[in-house]
Amino acid sequence: MLSRLDQPIAAIATAPGRGAVGIVRVSAKDVQAVIAAVCGRALRPREATYLPFRAGDGSAIDQGLAIHFPAPHSYTGEDVLELQAHGGPVVLQLLLARCLEAGAAMQLRVAEPGEFTRRAFLNGKLDLAQAEAIADLIDASTEAAARSATRSLAGEFSREIHALRDALIDLRMLVEATLDFPEEEIDFLQKADAQGQLDRLQARLARVMQRAHQGALLREGINVVIAGQPNAGKSSLLNALAGAELAIVTPIPGTTRDVVRQTIQIEGVPLHVVDTAGLREGADQVEQIGIERAWGQIEKADAVVFLHDLTRAASGEYRAADEAIAAKLPTDVPVVDVWNKSDAMPVVPAHAGIQLSAKTGAGLDALRRKLLELAGWQSAPEGVFIARERHLHALRRVDAHLMEAAAHLAREAQALDLLAEELRLAQNALSEITGEFSADDLLGVIFSRFCIGK
Ligand SMILES: Nc1nc2c(c(=O)[nH]1)N(C=O)[C@@H](CNc1ccc(C(=O)N[C@@H](CCC(=O)O)C(=O)O)cc1)CN2
Ligand SMILES: Nc1nc2c(ncn2[C@@H]2O[C@H](COP(=O)(O)OP(=O)(O)OP(=O)(O)O)[C@@H](O)[C@H]2O)c(=O)[nH]1
Numbered sequence: 402m403l404s405r406l407d408q409p410i411a412a413i414a415t416a417p418g419r420g421a422v423g424i425v426r427v428s429a430k431d432v433q434a435v436i437a438a439v440c441g442r443a444l445r446p447r448e449a450t451y452l453p454f455r456a457g458d459g460s461a462i463d464q465g466l467a468i469h470f471p472a473p474h475s476y477t478g479e480d481v482l483e484l485q486a487h488g489g490p491v492v493l494q495l496l497l498a499r500c501l502e503a504g505a506a507m508q509l510r511v512a513e514p515g516e517f518t519r520r521a522f523l524n525g526k527l528d529l530a531q532a533e534a535i536a537d538l539i540d541a542s543t544e545a546a547a548r549s550a551t552r553s554l555a556g557e558f559s560r561e562i563h564a565l566r567d568a569l570i571d572l573r574m575l576v577e578a579t580l581d582f583p584e585e586e587i588d589f590l591q592k593a594d595a596q597g598q599l600d601r602l603q604a605r606l607a608r609v610m611q612r613a614h615q616g617a618l619l620r621e622g623i624n625v626v627i628a629g630q631p632n633a634g635k636s637s638l639l640n641a642l643a644g645a646e647l648a649i650v651t652p653i654p655g656t657t658r659d660v661v662r663q664t665i666q667i668e669g670v671p672l673h674v675v676d677t678a679g680l681r682e683g684a685d686q687v688e689q690i691g692i693e694r695a696w697g698q699i700e701k702a703d704a705v706v707f708l709h710d711l712t713r714a715a716s717g718e719y720r721a722a723d724e725a726i727a728a729k730l731p732t733d734v735p736v737v738d739v740w741n742k743s744d745a746m747p748v749v750p751a752h753a754g755i756q757l758s759a760k761t762g763a764g765l766d767a768l769r770r771k772l773l774e775l776a777g778w779q780s781a782p783e784g785v786f787i788a789r790e791r792h793l794h795a796l797r798r799v800d801a802h803l804m805e806a807a808a809h810l811a812r813e814a815q816a817l818d819l820l821a822e823e824l825r826l827a828q829n830a831l832s833e834i835t836g837e838f839s840a841d842d843l844l845g846v847i848f849s850r851f852c853i854g855k
């Protein structure tokens with residue numbers, strides 16, 4: 402019995418449903434048995450051959466292109482056979498079943514999600530950050546996200562991580578060498594400019610963190626909740642930002658009860674905008690549930706647009722109700738005050754915050770810019786690379802260890818062994834990103850989130 406990792410695998414590689422072309426892929430130590438059975442002839446390496454795909458009884462399942470990528474020059478690094486057929490779900494299922502039948506003697510089985518890419522990683526075709534970038538490219542929701550995923554896939558992020566690692570290794574060698582000659586330690590480190598090396602390392606890390614942080618933003622987006630009293634124009638604002646009539650708008654206060662959510666993009670940054678029920682006391686039972694849901698959304702928000710109605714802002718009762726809401730807003734979430742219905746005011750009174758009209762669209766651009774600013778978006782001059790919370794977490798740990806290292810280095814009586822240990826931990830955290838140093842269960846979590854056949 403082969404271990405799971407050594408078993409041959411097969412899957413439909415294209416999206417489920419109908420399509421012009423669909424692909425079945427097989428990856429194994431040796432795919433000759435499947436080629437012989439399904440293609441009925443030898444294939445030249447990496448060359449597309451047009452032929453009938455044969456069922457067990459010799460009849461044709463489809464006519465298509467077969468490509469053999471001999472190991473190790475393939476996507477997975479194993480022997481790979483690709484059958485490019487017509488993209489019908491039944492044809493592809495038949496073809497997959499036929500491959501499994503032809504490979505039964507070698508225990509060919511259906512691949513788990515991400516298993517082809519996991520093999521590519523294990524065979525050194527790409528590192529972990531690149532493998533993750535493939536999933537992020539497939540899942541990209543905006544052009545900017547897709548472009549930064551391609552940058553990571555091409556290895557730009559990994560190259561930065563390797564450059565940091567190399568600089569860290571240089572510094573570690575210096576410190577470890579000094580440890581062997583304790584009587585000369587201070588001089589030795591000074592002459593070799595350990596301090597300068599560490600400074601440059603920290604500066605470089607800061608630039609990488611900035612680019613990765615922007616990439617994580619492109620991947621995840623931010624949650625923006627529109628909140629405020631009934632009738633302020635929250636649903637109208639959602640519709641204006643989305644450019645579509647998504648939420649019901651009426652002059653009746655208490656119109657919105659359910660949470661309405663739409664992802665929009667501003668300069669390629671995905672913003673998940675949430676419209677909520679108007680917040681007020683004394684609502685009926687249904688509306689009250691909506692209001693509770695609104696507060697639930699506010700708690701989870703990355704930013705809150707607190708929408709006010711300019712046409713009612715002069716009333717003391719209205720302002721008191723706004724103050725009651727303001728007092729209940731969480732203190733750790735940024736809040737933007739936005740004044741709506743500027744079109745209905747002959748003279749717009751001054752208020753702190755943004756003034757706009759959801760009806761005419763006046764002032765919407767200022768709100769868009771403000772939201773980007775709150776999200777922390779700044780286009781990185783060197784280009785953003787896609788990154789995940791996992792990467793940011795590792796980079797923050799590297800940063801913390803380097804700060805500790807800097808503190809040790811600055812001390813009069815240097816604790817060189819402590820300095821060396823911090824540098825070692827920093828290097829470990831770095832190599833988790835590219836997967837040189839990572840646990841099997843982490844790999845399981847990462848690859849299981851891929852699509853089937855990837
Ligand atoms: N038809 C098809 N299109 C596809 C894929 C695929 O598997 N099949 N891919 C799958 O996701 C992506 C391309 N990824 C690939 C990566 C490496 C190799 C490959 O053959 N690598 C060899 C040779 C490299 C070379 O000649 O430079 C190697 O690494 O040794 C093929 C596809 C996107 N398009
Ligand atoms: N003049 C003017 N009217 C607006 C504007 N925005 C919304 N309105 C009107 O205000 C009323 C309430 O709008 P909605 O968008 O339903 O308000 P809401 O905050 O979602 O209200 P609830 O769902 O009840 O909490 C409607 O009659 C809208 O046409 C605006 O910019 N200018």
Ligand SMILES: [Mg+2]
Nearest residue numbers: 635636656657
């Ligand atoms: Mg509404």
